[in-house]
Amino acid sequence: MTGTMSYAYAVARDDDDTLAQALSGLPGVADAPVHLVRAGRRGEMVVAVSPVPEPDFQESALRAHLEDLDWLESVARAHHRVIGALAERTTVLPLRLATVYLDDERVRQMLDARQESFAGRLADLTAHTEWGVKIYVEAPAATERPAAPTAAADLSPGRAYLSHRRAQRHAREDAYRDAEEVARRVEDAARHHAVDRVQHRAQQGELARGPGENVINDAYLVPVGHAEGFRADVLRAGEGLTGVRVEVTGPWAPYSFATPPETEPMKRAAP
Incomplete structure (x- = not known):
């Protein structure tokens, strides 16, 4: 048996x-x-x-x-x-x-x-729950930002290709800079509600099923009474910048906080 x-x-x-x-x-x-x-x-x-x-x-x-x-x-x-x-x-x-x-x-x-x-x-x-916050970079492809027709007509195929690649690189650089700004905004917004944070490794491969590249994958411990305010303020922090998406999930059981954190807990900002 x-x-x-x-x-x-x-x-x-x-x-x-x-x-x-x-x-x-x-x-x-x-x-x-x-x-x-x-x-x-x-x-x-x-x-x-x-x-x-x-x-x-x-x-x-x-x-x-x-x-x-x-x-x-x-x-x-x-x-x-x-x-x-x-x-x-x-x-x-x-x-x-x-x-x-x-x-x-x-x-x-x-x-x-x-x-x-x-x-x-x-x-x-x-009386606390876990909320997940992910930030994704969704940089536009270079094909979405083609060179102007008159300019393209003046370029050889090789130079047109280089121009195309340059536009693609610049678009991604802009998106990553915007993602850094959104990450700062999200952290500032979260401090008004959350009492702790755990920074997980960004999801890749099979785990990253949504569109875009996951660059931030954080978990926040939030008092139940602050849950709706936390969600609204974090989502608002991602507004106004193209090529960046903020995803908030929860509430969850405190998976990320079941063992005492090794670092000092996050200090919630005074109202």
Whole structure:
């Protein structure tokens, strides 16, 4: 018989014993049922877990699976689905994708050992949500800015080609300068609302599915009461400059802030 391992989704407090109900019938990774592992006998701190096939989540197999985008997307969808269900009821500390333990007892031991640090971080994140801010450069192609007909007629094919390339380069340089300006505006706007920021690597390749080049990929921790103001002010910061697009997503569970930041938190500007 194939063995199983325990897949851990998130840490949370279950003060009123309602989280099990929120997870009832919800399929986790590999469509397995999700349950709670508690600290101690009746601890309020819990970890949401589900059994997963051991052959798929052993270290060597997992390393290979993480290169399979279809498999990874399926696991990520289930991972976020469970965390989203928890986040509707309480503050959660999302764990990294594909966090697995040998069994539930190992999960309990981890929770018992780290209860104090988990409790402190949950208190810090209460009534806050994560918002994503991405900035894209959408420089116009040189074909959209052709030389004037009279000028083009006076150029040899070689010089016309160089002129074409120069126009393309200048258009991109202008767009990148505008993106830097938008990034400054966004950061200034965010300071009036957010209490922390995490700067992620810009998305490329398969992860960058939208139009344009992703140049900024930040996450902000925002008090619930500031959410609408944050979104409106950040989007407004991107207005007025062509070739640059600002995308705001959220609210999300605080994925980027589940562990204490290594740097000083962002200081929210006084109103």
